[in-house]
Amino acid sequence: MSKRAWISAIASALILCGGMAAAAAIHSEVPSRLEGKPLLAIADESKKKSLKDIIFETQKLVVMIETDDGTQGSGFLYNSEGDLITNAHVVAGAKKVKIKTADARELEGEVIGISTVTDVAVVRVDALAGTEPLQLVRDEKAEVGDEVMAVGSPLGFQNTVTTGIISGLGRSFEIEPYLYSDLYQISAPIAPGNSGGPLVDRSTGAVLGINSAGYEQGSIGFSMPISNVIDIAESWSKEPMAELPELEVSEESAVNEADAKVEEFAGYLVTHFYDSLNNADYVYAYSLLGGNWKEGTSYEKFREGYLGTLNVVIDDMHVKDSRDDKATVIAVISVDERVDGKYVLSKYQVTYEVGYENDQLKLVSGKGKAIK
Known part of the structure; x- marks a missing residue:
């Protein structure tokens, strides 16, 4: 496994959390009635699950994503087409990527959509088509004090879960070439490799956001609300990009973990x-x-x-x-x-x-x- 990680400073402290990542699901055929219709699972807040159940169910649908240059990050299954949501900086410059699932399968994924402004991308994995995706909180926003957990592969340790709360709302900053706005600030510790992984409601198991950046010092992370990016992700799933834009993340944003x-x-x-x-x-x-x-x-x-x-x-x-x-x-x-x-x-x-x-x-x- 390459030890490259994505890191960029905000006031000499803020880092992107891409660079390493965890889990997915079981392959089955796509029913004909679902073809061409990306489906989003909506959270049923009336059903309460134990924390262990939520962790187990979530980990199965979170994967590690790796590009040819060794960059690694996380992604999660969000529809029945086999599509994963991740951060753009995880797959920047790549068309084909390697996917590692929770059950240790290695699959091929194709980047079918990537933004040059918002740090979000969609990767299609044909082998995961027909798998029931994670639930999404599509229309509502989390509040300060809500208990959450971040799932991903920090430093390459797949299936890692950290817990915390929503500690702030409406955070904004810029890490070229991406603009980050209206973010959740979270107390759940995240590290390089968490990028693209889901921020999950501890009481329902529904995805609240996409973990994208954190501070090198202190347990502070930032997550993009899923409600802010789901429309663009769904548009790529319905109509994949014919040609991907070229994206380059500043060399100042990247360090080689071999130096650590x-x-x-x-x-x-x-x-x-x-x-x-x-x-x-x-x-x-x-x-x-x-x-x-x-x-x-x-x-x-x-x-x-x-x-x-x-x-x-x-x-x-x-x-x-x-x-x-x-x-x-x-x-x-x-x-x-x-x-x-x-x-x-x-x-x-x-x-x-x-x-x-x-x-x-x-x-x-x-x-x-x-x-x-």
């Missing part, structure tokens, strides 16, 4: 590993292990070892300076684990070595000991 030290992301990877286990996503947690670790531990053995684990909480974490492009993470964790038919609370000190393998950050090795 491993320890800056090592703690994030360990946290993401335990988040995956807590969500019972053993397949994805196993994918974060390095090659040598996997050779000595089969997936079946790995999964079996965590089936009795109910919840993991990181009590303390320390990241040592990197050496030879590796970093050491030492953490103290509290674990609810099943012992003799009932759950008990245990504590462990765990040590992980984190490093890059084939341009992807991995848990190269790990060990732990019980704390009494």
Whole structure:
């Protein structure tokens, strides 16, 4: 995986969150009655779902998008034609893109619409046609205090979920060549790779906006209301652009993550590993292990070892300076684990070595000991 990310300063702090991204759905044929008619799912606010249900259903329909030059971002399925909404800066300059779904399929997508003014684009993935899309809040706006979650692939960690609230309304700024206006300000932490992912209402699972930018310092992000861009997205779905405009994002907006030290992301990877286990996503947690670790531990053995684990909480974490492009993470964790038919609370000190393998950050090795 390339480590390129999109970043641009607003008062030396604002960044675009494109550069990496997560999940999609199951392929089926498009019924004839749906051909040529992009359908939008409208939220039914009378139905309340648990947070775990909303996370599970949303992750399946959020994908990672990657271009030939290594740029990565997020996108989400918004209609039954197999069309994804994303940010324009994620797919700028590309016609064909690679799509990675939550179930680890790699599909081909085609950019069928992209704006030169508003940071929005639509990508068509034929293999996803006929899949039920995410629900959209098309006509209403969120309010300050509404609980939300951002879904995407920050720093390439697919299926990452962060939660927060709408903390401000009507924010506006410019990051050339795009104009951003009437944005939601959110407290849900987002990072490079979240760009194009959905901002979701925690109580209904409906999409409120498109996560597009954030501040390097502090938990502040910005999301475009879906109601502001859905009309243009739908117009491209009905009539794809015959020729895409050429777009160039300022070189000042982009940095190469290879210049970043491993320890800056090592703690994030360990946290993401335990988040995956807590969500019972053993397949994805196993994918974060390095090659040598996997050779000595089969997936079946790995999964079996965590089936009795109910919840993991990181009590303390320390990241040592990197050496030879590796970093050491030492953490103290509290674990609810099943012992003799009932759950008990245990504590462990765990040590992980984190490093890059084939341009992807991995848990190269790990060990732990019980704390009494």
